[in-house]
Amino acid sequence: MSSNKLKLISLLALPAALIYGAAVSAEEMVMIPQGSVTPFFLKKDSVDSNAASKVKVDAFWIDAAPVTNREFQAFVSQHPDWHPTNIKKIFSDAHYLDHWKNTQGADGTASLDTPNPDAPVVNVSWFAAASYCEAQDKRLPSTDEWEYTLNDNERDKENLQKQIISWYSVPNRAPLAVKGQPANGFGVFDLAGLIWEWTADFNSYMAPPDSRNSGDKTQFCGSGSLSASNLDDYAAFMRYSYRESLKGSFTGKNLGFRCAKDAK
Amino acid sequence: MKTTLKHKLLLSLILACSYPAFADNHEHHHHPQQAAVAAPSTDSVFNITDNWTAANGSSFQLSALGGKPTVIAMVYTSCQYVCPLTVQNIKRIERSLSVAQAANTNFALFSLDPERAPPAKLAEFAKLHNITNPSWTLAQGNAGPIRKLAVTLGVKYKKVESGDYEHDATIFILDKDGVVKYQADAMSKNMNGASDALKALLK
Numbered sequence: 001m002s003s004n005k006l007k008l009i010s011l012l013a014l015p016a017a018l019i020y021g022a023a024v025s026a027e028e029m030v031m032i033p034q035g036s037v038t039p040f041f042l043k044k045d046s047v048d049s050n051a052a053s054k055v056k057v058d059a060f061w062i063d064a065a066p067v068t069n070r071e072f073q074a075f076v077s078q079h080p081d082w083h084p085t086n087i088k089k090i091f092s093d094a095h096y097l098d099h100w101k102n103t104q105g106a107d108g109t110a111s112l113d114t115p116n117p118d119a120p121v122v123n124v125s126w127f128a129a130a131s132y133c134e135a136q137d138k139r140l141p142s143t144d145e146w147e148y149t150l151n152d153n154e155r156d157k158e159n160l161q162k163q164i165i166s167w168y169s170v171p172n173r174a175p176l177a178v179k180g181q182p183a184n185g186f187g188v189f190d191l192a193g194l195i196w197e198w199t200a201d202f203n204s205y206m207a208p209p210d211s212r213n214s215g216d217k218t219q220f221c222g223s224g225s226l227s228a229s230n231l232d233d234y235a236a237f238m239r240y241s242y243r244e245s246l247k248g249s250f251t252g253k254n255l256g257f258r259c260a261k262d263a264k
Numbered sequence: 265m266k267t268t269l270k271h272k273l274l275l276s277l278i279l280a281c282s283y284p285a286f287a288d289n290h291e292h293h294h295h296p297q298q299a300a301v302a303a304p305s306t307d308s309v310f311n312i313t314d315n316w317t318a319a320n321g322s323s324f325q326l327s328a329l330g331g332k333p334t335v336i337a338m339v340y341t342s343c344q345y346v347c348p349l350t351v352q353n354i355k356r357i358e359r360s361l362s363v364a365q366a367a368n369t370n371f372a373l374f375s376l377d378p379e380r381a382p383p384a385k386l387a388e389f390a391k392l393h394n395i396t397n398p399s400w401t402l403a404q405g406n407a408g409p410i411r412k413l414a415v416t417l418g419v420k421y422k423k424v425e426s427g428d429y430e431h432d433a434t435i436f437i438l439d440k441d442g443v444v445k446y447q448a449d450a451m452s453k454n455m456n457g458a459s460d461a462l463k464a465l466l467k
Contacts, residue, residue, distance in 0.1 A: 088311045089307055090307050090308065090309065090311050090416060091311065093289060095289035098289070123289070126415055127412070127415070130408075130412065134408070139408070200411060201411065201422070203411075203414060203415055203418075203419075203420045203421070204420065204421065204422040247415075247418060248415035248416060250289065251289050252289055253289065
């Protein structure tokens with residue numbers, strides 16, 4: 001019954017996708033209307049836990065699809081500082097754009113990845129991603145914005161979570177071209193299924209509640225500690241812990257990005 | 265029924281953790297390139313070219329801190345507890361130096377808050393904490409440069425509803441080329457390690 005209901009809801013949501021899809025700019029950005037999102041780790045001691053657990057997100061533009069190899073190639077040719085041979089070590093590890101190279105470097109084995117120009121660019125550090133967006137007069141989306149876009153006003157939530165979990169449990173593959181799967185209700189493609197994405201504030205403080213007492217780390221300035229809002233949401237848990245594990249110079253074979261912009 | 269689903273999810277989680285779709289390039293602990301130590305000149309935070317505003321209103325880039333070692337921390341000027349302690353600890357490091365050594369060191373505080381730290385506020389903060397030595401720089405910047413510096417240094421922070429910030433409290437010691445040489449827990453009562461690291465750079 002409830003699954004039928006969900007199907008019905010997702011059918012009803014399709015026209016909404018078309019409506020939102022209409023708000024697409026020349027650079028293929030989609031306007032995301034303002035709303036609120038419940039981040040995975042939250043303040044524990046909020047007065048009204050329900051209201052306080054939601055974070056308001058202002059309207060913003062977001063790229064309809066992740067940035068592709070083609071697009072990033074154009075950026076690199078215009079900004080030689082971000083060419084693999086020139087990039088400063090502080091801005092990326094040694095695997096920057098590995099999939100663009102013919103060989104894997106030191107060990108000399110040939111790369112199996114053929115860069116598909118329409119696949120999301122991967123093996124990019126946070127610094128490279130942030131610079132790309134800046135060069136387009138955009139910025140990286142905040143974690144709240146990204147999660148809000150994925151959340152899709154809870155449209156077909158259960159299916160989305162299942163789909164995400166099943167994707168998370170398969171090994172790495174070279175990502176396929178963008179827009180191979182239908183867009184979500186906002187008209188945004190490939191938030192799950194192809195790559196993981198950088199967010200502007202991936203290094204937000206997202207500690208578990210007991211960290212306040214953990215030895216040498218007393219890192220709290222604002223009041224309160226953080227705790228998980230929805231322990232059932234393993235998919236969210238994995239995204240937040242993945243982000244937590246990253247450093248700005250890290251790259252990953254399945255880690256790319258898309259840009260966002262204030263709605264103004 | 266629900267339990268079964270939960271177990272399934274948990275299993276997926278375990279599988280995913282051991283066999284992750286989100287593997288980054290840092291799983292390869294044995295990668296030969298990871299053993300290589302980066303040349304200091306390319307590791308410098310001075311590669312960041314964003315503009316900052318000092319408490320006196322002047323504009324500068326991080327490279328302006330070059331030529332001398334720098335003791336640096338990111339703070340939140342409206343905060344009640346952690347940041348004053350950070351400042352106290354940096355002063356403790358400063359006091360451990362000879363007059364000549366202190367004159368040869370930069371001390372820099374960068375505000376985490378792009379909204380609540382105009383230069384006047386920085387000057388007020390300096391006054392409150394009795395920071396008068398010209399070796400000190402208090403700096404304020406836009407949200408982008410703040411995030412970039414924090415990511416570079418590995419400082420995690422988050423703005424919470426009250427407008428306050430939760431953040432790592434770490435004191436960094438940079439060499440004259442802007443390379444991070446030492447990190448100290450800003451909440452520790454013992455700054456000897458930081459002090460020794462700094463003195464080694466001043467030799």
